Ligand SMILES: Nc1ncnc2c1ncn2[C@@H]1O[C@H](COP(=O)(O)OP(=O)(O)O)[C@@H](O)[C@H]1O
């Protein structure tokens with residue numbers, strides 16, 4: 001039977017999946033980020049470049065976390081993959097050039113994430129979150145207790161400086177990694193992965209009854225997310241020269257991408273990036289304005305804005321529009 | 327549809343092939359045997375109704391068929407293959423579609439995206455562009471065209487029920503399971519739904535439906551299976567089962583009554 005409509009309205013308006021104009025704000029962000037090092041930054045250039053670098057890294061961390069969250073997996077293991085990237089790069093960087101050590105460390109983190117993904121496959125909600133948190137502790141404990149000669153133990157590890165410590169080159173590398181993360185995110189949005197992730201998140205059993213291979217797509221989400229998080233970890237390690245287990249695998253590194261994505265706008269590409277930018281800048285400004293207790297103010301601002309903006313910053317940008325977040 | 331072309335080319339005898347064969351299915355919830363040793367067959371192209379009072383075990387039976395529950399005992403064969411051990415997604419790929427009694431839209435997706443999920447993953451090898459196109463066609467066919475861009479949580483319950491059917495159809499089933507999709511419809515709407523089910527069957531899909539509205543069962547069902555307290559108590563044409571004293575007894579004193 002051909003399209004005979006029951007309500008008499010035969011024609012349906014067919015729209016593109018992702019309208020191109022919705023990518024405009026994202027393009028604008030990357031243009032600004034690309035131009036940033038060329039701005040007259042004055043005598044504080046070094047400090048500003050450093051803030052900007054870590055803003056890009058925070059964006060990588062948040063957006064990669066969001067990609068996993070899209071599949072309904074609200075993880076507290078992001079610090080683990082960030083840290084595995086950092087440690088993987090520190091160790092592999094001793095035996096191979098940086099441009100090989102970087103993808104190798106990321107791939108390693110991605111493979112390890114498949115183990116976590118398989119173990120937590122049947123967990124959801126709080127149980128999933130706790131299991132991923134425990135995983136981070138396990139990874140940290142293992143690295144801390146490896147012989148000092150292997151991974152530096154509790155004291156930490158020296159890392160070969162990325163790109164000879166050239167701040168501008170490092171910034172462009174971080175820019176490239178964030179751009180890569182955004183392109184992966186957009187590619188997912190335009191592919192079957194987006195539909196699989198969203199279906200699993202909004203009704204796992206229903207998704208399976210509709211034929212979605214949940215195991216496959218959940219693992220894929222873990223792999224992609226962890227590879228990108230690990231690249232963020234490489235940037236961090238290569239910038240700081242020195243990493244230790246407590247700071248690298250800190251709870252803060254697992255929580256930050258979560259709050260950043262919620263603040264910016266969940267399940268979008270621009271949201272986590274914008275969230276990271278606004279929060280990093282706000283934190284820096286507050287830190288300089290109120291030396292003592294800036295974290296209290298920062299926390300309050302974050303809390304209130306999450307309460308007032310149910311869809312994050314993206315909710316402001318996309319007021320009145322529905323469906324198909326970009 | 328290729329399925330239809332294939333089956334209409336088969337000789338008459340094999341058109342009576344069994345598409346679904348339940349063999350002594352049981353499901354126990356703690357002390358309660360919700361489904362008890364249920365056996366039945368469904369033939370290719372047949373519209374089969376499952377009726378019975380509330381709590382008879384009809385929805386539980388559908389959960390066993392679609393793989394949401396594993397049976398405590400018994401086996402299930404789909405298109406000649408034993409699928410008892412197969413998970414939900416494999417049964418869907420093999421040709422089983424299901425619309426839920428308690429509607430389960432993906433709330434943050436648009437109506438069109440909801441149906442796209444079924445079209446995209448219901449069978450392997452469908453591209454996103456094909457799935458989106460097919461979903462639009464199905465929205466037109468099920469009367470949801472005007473609501474394509476609404477988010478699913480904005481629909482009324484009746485529209486949600488249509489969405490359930492559209493999404494299940496989108497998976498390209500050979501056997502479609504419908505769980506009380508007509509409950510709450512006004513007579514005119516129920517008639518439209520009956521037409522839709524007929525057209526689905528005419529396109530080569532066998533339909534198993536659970537329904538309380540007896541006129542719909544009478545109009546639509548080739549054969550009726552009656553359940554009570556987890557067991558099949560009668561099976562036959564509409565007139566055979568409604569004349570069966572055991573069936574009448576099962577419905578006596580229930581709210582819905584046999585001729586509701
Ligand atoms: N998940 C479950 N856990 C425990 N009992 C259940 C569950 N699902 C259904 N039941 C019970 O099984 C019986 C049959 O329920 P159901 O299959 O929903 O009946 P019907 O669809 O025929 O109205 C009822 O007594 C119901 O309470």
Ligand SMILES: [Mg+2]
Nearest residue numbers: 384385386427
């Ligand atoms: Mg029921």
